[in-house]
Structure formats: structure tokens, C-alpha cells
Amino acid sequence: MRNIRYPGRREFLKGSALAALSLLTPLQGFSNKKNPVLILRSSWQTVNIGDIGHTPGVLALLEKYLPGVEVRLWPSDVGNGVEEMLMKRFPKLKIIKTDEDKKSAMAEADFMLHGSGPSLVARATLEDWRKTGKPYGVYGITFPGVYGTPDQARKASPQDIELLNNARFAYFRDSVSLSIAKEVGVKCPIMEFGPDGAFAVDVKDDASAIDFMKTHHLEEGKFMCVIPRYRYTPWWKIPSKKRTIDEEKDAINQKMKEHDNGPIRDTIIAVVRQTSMKILICPEDETQVSIGKEMLYDKLPEDVKAKVVLREKYWLTDEAVSTYIRSAGLFGLEMHSPIMCIGNGIPATVGRFGEQTSKGFMWKDIGLGDWLFDMDVPSDVSAITPAVLAIAKDPKSAKKKALKARDFVVKRQQETMAVLKKNLYS
Structure with missing residues (x-):
């Protein structure tokens, strides 16, 4: 856009x-x-x-x-x-x-x-x-x-x-x-x-979120959530959609998946190595479980992987919200998980693409323009890691900023x- x-x-x-x-x-x-x-x-x-x-x-x-x-x-x-x-x-x-x-x-x-x-x-x-x-x-x-x-x-x-x-x-x-x-x-x-x-x-499933966190040794306020994605949602990978593969869109997805998810992976590495935060890789839609494994988790260095959890199953909104509100923040390439985070006073950044609609610009509208990154603009891409590190290193200031946006x-x-x-x- x-x-x-x-x-x-x-x-x-x-x-x-x-x-x-x-x-x-x-x-x-x-x-x-x-x-x-x-x-x-x-x-x-x-x-x-x-x-x-x-x-x-x-x-x-x-x-x-x-x-x-x-x-x-x-x-x-x-x-x-x-x-x-x-x-x-x-x-x-x-x-x-x-x-x-x-x-x-x-x-x-x-x-x-x-x-x-x-x-x-x-x-x-x-x-x-x-x-x-x-x-x-x-x-x-x-x-x-x-x-x-x-x-x-x-x-x-x-x-x-x-x-x-x-x-x-x-x-x-x-x-x-x-x-x-x-x-x-x-x-x-x-x-x-x-x-x-x-x-x-405000739907929540606290019991499921807490159980998952305990199982994977995630402590409240001491981990960040990450969401990967393709340029185009590959609906053809979801059986219930009954769609044939869109060859043109799939080709773009394959071409750009490292370009888009590589910087997110680099940010994971920086957060794990420079702070005490752990990382939870999670999906916003069903197709993101596999790309999270392929493009983020599997490509991490072993020392980083030890502090990263991959959620291997899709979840519903209530469990996701109950998890997000216990995190220190969220980053990645999606829109609505950040929306639900900010709505609950949790810091969240957004990565967007030219192929998307204009929805991502709402981050500027609510006062979070410096947490919005265009993946087609090199200066924006290079700003992702510093912005997320700032959240991880100073959660109180980041939360104050998130609450101001929520109040608006x-x-x-x-x-x-x-x-x-x-x-x-x-």
C-alpha cells in the first residue's frame, strides 16, 4: 500500500x-x-x-x-x-x-x-x-x-x-x-x-494458558510472543477452506519468506542473548504453525533455541489473550494479536507488507507509529530489533506507552x- x-x-x-x-x-x-x-x-x-x-x-x-x-x-x-x-x-x-x-x-x-x-x-x-x-x-x-x-x-x-x-x-x-x-x-x-x-x-482461558506456561517453563512477564507469516495467507493449506493452490501467490510467499521472517528471527536471537527474556513462537492463523517452525525455530542457533518455545498447535482467541496478557510484549508480522495486546495494555509491534491492505496504518493512528515497520523499507526493517530490545529491557516504559495508546x-x-x-x- x-x-x-x-x-x-x-x-x-x-x-x-x-x-x-x-x-x-x-x-x-x-x-x-x-x-x-x-x-x-x-x-x-x-x-x-x-x-x-x-x-x-x-x-x-x-x-x-x-x-x-x-x-x-x-x-x-x-x-x-x-x-x-x-x-x-x-x-x-x-x-x-x-x-x-x-x-x-x-x-x-x-x-x-x-x-x-x-x-x-x-x-x-x-x-x-x-x-x-x-x-x-x-x-x-x-x-x-x-x-x-x-x-x-x-x-x-x-x-x-x-x-x-x-x-x-x-x-x-x-x-x-x-x-x-x-x-x-x-x-x-x-x-x-x-x-x-x-x-x-476480553475473553480468556486462564487455565489453559497457565498450564501451557508451566509445562514450557514460561514465567509471567519474562517472555515475549512472536508471530511469523507469509506475504499472502496460504488458505490452500487449510483443508476446511477447500481451495486449490494459488501458484502466483505461493511463488511470492516462497521468494519473500526469508526476507520477511529473517529479521524477526534475528530479533529473537538478540532478545535471548541480550536479555533474560524467553520467547514463545505462536500462530495467529492455522497456517503459521508450520512457518513458525520452518523459518524461525528450526533456524535458530542451539544456545538460543534452548530459551525458545514453539507452540505446535493452533489455539483460540481466549487462550491467546490469556497468554499475551502474561507476556512482556509481542512482535512479528501480524495485526490482530498486537491489537488484542494493546487493548489489554501489553506492548506490541506490527510488521506489514505492500501486498496487504492499509490496516497496519492504524498503529500510527493510535500513536504507535514507531512500533510499525514496513518490511519493504530497509530502514524500517533495521529498526525492528532495537525497538523490540527496548521493550524487553525496559518493560515499564513500554507498558506505559501501550497504556497511552489503549486510552486513546x-x-x-x-x-x-x-x-x-x-x-x-x-
Whole structure:
């Protein structure tokens, strides 16, 4: 996503301050019910703990700021233990499962909220909802969600533009998306930066995390987590996806895997040799278990490997969060594990690629620009090890920085939920 103009931090903060004025804008709420019904359209897939995390994050915000609302989750996928995880944390949640459930929800609900995601994922559902004449909003997406060059990224579909124009509000999880939306003609009444829902994740599986840590001799506050990845997620390696190999993307993955993961491996070596920290190599999606072994663990010197743990199985969001909050921080090449870390006050850096969408720029938006590294910029790559070493050597200062970013996110969460409330209640 090179050559996209990134709004300056001062410009962005000015816009965020002005965003508070939106709370004063006269809004016509829809429902006069004491307990209005809201459909949360979310839960896109279960093979990535970040995609899983969008849903419990937004549910936690709704529970906190709109406690009288009856929430019905309309998921794409809550299998593989995700439904059980959600119901443990939100026992009153109603999950839409059948066609009859969908029909009833469309008739009874007062508002539809499109949850966080890499794009306007549920555009088809929003199209059907529009026919009811009832309001909807979009919460924390990247737009338009196209992977590729800046010119490709600006090719938003007319359908998406129309859907956003007719929403009560549209919150974008990175300022580059907001800028592109304005550039291509989106004119939603309220268009602002709104944090990814996963920042609010609070699901936990402390028992599993503590057991794993004890088994592998990881002490609280004395280890850092690391996540590797390919340039393109190799969905063809996940049997449940039933996809054939994309030869072009696989070729790029193989060509760039050392370029991208080598600096992360070097940082592991530096942290282990220069501090008392241990390292946990862990996955954000199912495909990262194997690349973590191949590109990180197996290539480590023996003296370093002795202080590194490789997690050999994929996990769910609750166990991951319970592990992250006991770590000293996280680094690597993913986005949503860092989001969940910062949401819980844990330091985390982000490595991004030109092939990705603009989501990584949210790190600048929340004041963590010096913890964001473009793997295609040599000066950024060379800055990874010093930045992570600084976290490892001075955890208190790093945590203070993480908490400041979290406070900024929390303020925006409060403001965005207030807008939802004004749009929901008449």
C-alpha cells in the first residue's frame, strides 16, 4: 500500500477531536423500545484468532455501553469451539443459525451493525437489510479492502459506496481507509476513525494458558510472543477452506519468506542473548504453525533455541489473550494479536507488507507509529530489533506507552458507542 497519502498525526488528532462534535449532531433514533433488538453481523471465519476476536470485542462494547440492547449475532462461522467460547463469556447472547432465525431477526430487529473486518464483508446481508427500511451502521472496517497497489485499492465498488452512503455512520479502522472513502465519493453522515472491534476483546482461558506456561517453563512477564507469516495467507493449506493452490501467490510467499521472517528471527536471537527474556513462537492463523517452525525455530542457533518455545498447535482467541496478557510484549508480522495486546495494555509491534491492505496504518493512528515497520523499507526493517530490545529491557516504559495508546482507543470506543446509542434510541 505504498504511495498512499497518510494523514499526519497532528491532522489526524485534530480530526479525532472534532469527531467528538458528532455526539452533538441531532440524530433521529429509530426504536422507542426499552430493550431494542440489534443484529451484529460478524464472525467471518474461525481459522484466524483475529477474525474470531472482532466479535467478542464488539459484544463487550455493546454490553458495556448499551446494556439494555438485546444482541443477536448473525455469524458466517462460529464452529471449531468458537460458539462455546462466546457463550461462556456472553451467556445471554442469541446466535442466528437457521433461515428461520434470519427471517425472524430481519423482522424483529431495530438496527443492524456490520462488525469489524477487512472490508464491507457482509454487503449482501446489508443489501437485504436495506429493503426493510431500518437503519444500519458500519463499525471498524478497512476500505475498500483490496490487496494490491494504491490504484487497485481505490477501486471501490459502486455497491459498497452506496451502502456506506446510506448507513447512519461508517467507522474505518485506519485513517488511510477513511481518506480513500472520502476520495471515491462516500458521503455517509458520520465518517470517522473507529478502532477495530478486537481492541475490546476480553475473553480468556486462564487455565489453559497457565498450564501451557508451566509445562514450557514460561514465567509471567519474562517472555515475549512472536508471530511469523507469509506475504499472502496460504488458505490452500487449510483443508476446511477447500481451495486449490494459488501458484502466483505461493511463488511470492516462497521468494519473500526469508526476507520477511529473517529479521524477526534475528530479533529473537538478540532478545535471548541480550536479555533474560524467553520467547514463545505462536500462530495467529492455522497456517503459521508450520512457518513458525520452518523459518524461525528450526533456524535458530542451539544456545538460543534452548530459551525458545514453539507452540505446535493452533489455539483460540481466549487462550491467546490469556497468554499475551502474561507476556512482556509481542512482535512479528501480524495485526490482530498486537491489537488484542494493546487493548489489554501489553506492548506490541506490527510488521506489514505492500501486498496487504492499509490496516497496519492504524498503529500510527493510535500513536504507535514507531512500533510499525514496513518490511519493504530497509530502514524500517533495521529498526525492528532495537525497538523490540527496548521493550524487553525496559518493560515499564513500554507498558506505559501501550497504556497511552489503549486510552486513546478507549476514548474512541466510548464516542462511537455513544453515536450508536443516539441512532438506536428514539
